[in-house]
Amino acid sequence: xxxxxxxxxxxxxxxxxxxxxxxxxxxxxxxxxxxxxxxxxxxxxxxxxxxxxxxxxxxxxxxxxxxxxxxxxxxxxxxxxxxxxxxxxxxxxxxxxxxxxxxxxxxxxxxxxxxxxxxxxxxxxxxxxxxxxxxxxxxxxxxxxxxxxxxxxxxxxxxxxxxxxxxxxxxxxxxxxxxxxxxxxxxxxxxxxxxxxxxxxxxxxxxxxxxxxxxxxxxxxxxxxxxxxxxxxxxxxxxxxxxxxxxxxxxxxxxxxxxxxxxxx
Amino acid sequence: xxxxxxxxxxxxxxxxxxxxxxxxxxxxxxxxxxxxxxxxxxxxxxxxxxxxxxxxxxxxxxxxxxxxxxxxxxxxxxxxxxxxxxxxxxxxxxxxxxxxxxxxxxxxxxxxxxxxxxxxxxxxxxxxxxxxxxxxxxxxxxxxxxx
Numbered sequence: 001x002x003x004x005x006x007x008x009x010x011x012x013x014x015x016x017x018x019x020x021x022x023x024x025x026x027x028x029x030x031x032x033x034x035x036x037x038x039x040x041x042x043x044x045x046x047x048x049x050x051x052x053x054x055x056x057x058x059x060x061x062x063x064x065x066x067x068x069x070x071x072x073x074x075x076x077x078x079x080x081x082x083x084x085x086x087x088x089x090x091x092x093x094x095x096x097x098x099x100x101x102x103x104x105x106x107x108x109x110x111x112x113x114x115x116x117x118x119x120x121x122x123x124x125x126x127x128x129x130x131x132x133x134x135x136x137x138x139x140x141x142x143x144x145x146x147x148x149x150x151x152x153x154x155x156x157x158x159x160x161x162x163x164x165x166x167x168x169x170x171x172x173x174x175x176x177x178x179x180x181x182x183x184x185x186x187x188x189x190x191x192x193x194x195x196x197x198x199x200x201x202x203x204x205x206x207x208x209x210x211x212x213x214x215x216x217x218x219x220x221x222x223x224x225x226x227x228x229x230x231x232x233x234x235x236x237x238x239x240x241x242x243x244x245x246x247x248x249x250x251x252x253x254x255x256x257x258x259x260x261x262x263x264x265x
Numbered sequence: 266x267x268x269x270x271x272x273x274x275x276x277x278x279x280x281x282x283x284x285x286x287x288x289x290x291x292x293x294x295x296x297x298x299x300x301x302x303x304x305x306x307x308x309x310x311x312x313x314x315x316x317x318x319x320x321x322x323x324x325x326x327x328x329x330x331x332x333x334x335x336x337x338x339x340x341x342x343x344x345x346x347x348x349x350x351x352x353x354x355x356x357x358x359x360x361x362x363x364x365x366x367x368x369x370x371x372x373x374x375x376x377x378x379x380x381x382x383x384x385x386x387x388x389x390x391x392x393x394x395x396x397x398x399x400x401x402x403x404x405x406x407x408x409x410x411x412x
Contacts (some may be wrong), residue, residue, distance in 0.1 A: 174384040175382070175385055176382060176385045188372075
């Protein structure tokens with residue numbers, strides 16, 4: 001059995017390329033006091049797996065990340081720890097603030113991209129590939145330092161246009177099924193899609209261990225899964241559209257506690 | 266102004282009976298129904314039932330129905346049970362072909378439409394979700410759901 005609604009794939013040759021008018025539908029945003037994490041809908045066993053660090057498979061990635069944190073790398077020959085010291089203090093609450101505006105890029109970067117900036121500029125090492133074991137490990141380790149901390153998007157006016165763009169993407173019908181994210185995650189939250197409870201799509205637990213993947217994956221991997229389920233074209237990892245969606249989702253979940261590394265079906 | 270024009274164009278597209286794409290059979294909408302078979306032939310209810318049950322055809326993402334052995338059914342929309350008593354075949358046909366003509370805000374996908382969609386993944390582009398034959402089979406099946 002596969003639990004994901006999005007594993008409904010079929011390959012067929014492409015025939016036409018069509019120009020399309022984008023229609024943005026407005027779903028009602030969930031009132032702050034009705035928000036709930038995907039954790040709330042987990043079965044007892046999956047909850048227990050997330051709650052117990054010795055049973056949570058995501059903690060293996062965290063351990064790998066801890067080792068990487070103090071490993072010297074790149075032509076600068078420096079480790080993250082050489083500059084940032086003890087992650088428990090220096091990285092506390094950091095992942096809860098991303099995506100944050102990067103002045104040099106002139107746009108928001110997510111936590112993976114922020115880590116890669118240090119790889120590139122401070123360590124002079126090759127940036128990690130998206131979804132690579134090392135990228136997931138370090139972002140899980142950095143993310144763990146925010147566990148229990150409220151999601152706190154920066155109060156930064158420069159983020160606003162990107163958050164708005166993310167909201168538009170979230171509310172735009174797309175794909176062959178012609179659905180918007182909000183149709184499921186706002187309008188039909190808590191309902192059953194082919195028997196699966198539709199969560200509210202809060203990004204509280206990433207990177208997380210997904211039972212269907214049998215591995216740890218990023219928020220962008222999760223978004224890609226939903227786009228595939230909608231039969232929409234997905235974006236390349238790291239694409240501005242994904243970071244904008246993340247910027248909106250984190251804002252939508254502001255104040256909710258981080259759970260990294262979470263477990264999901 | 267640009268917006269209005271786009272809206273008008275979109276409207277015009279919705280009103281024409283036959284979609285621009287050659288891939289689709291022509292059909293005529295009368296009121297809230299498409300009275301005639303898309304293929305000119307009646308569908309097969311047994312095949313229609315199999316189509317509805319098959320996950321990749323997506324009905325059971327949202328609907329439940331008289332399928333006691335099927336564990337994974339949705340509850341985003343009315344049960345299909347009794348659909349044949351509530352609607353005529355022509356009404357069911359339009360509902361499947363393009364439910365957005367009945368309710369522009371609907372979440373039910375248009376199963377026999379290829380225009381007006383955004384960012385369709387390459388594997389699905391230019392193809393309706395179901396073929397005309399499949400639509401007719403599903404219509405024939407739904408018509409048997411009398412209670």
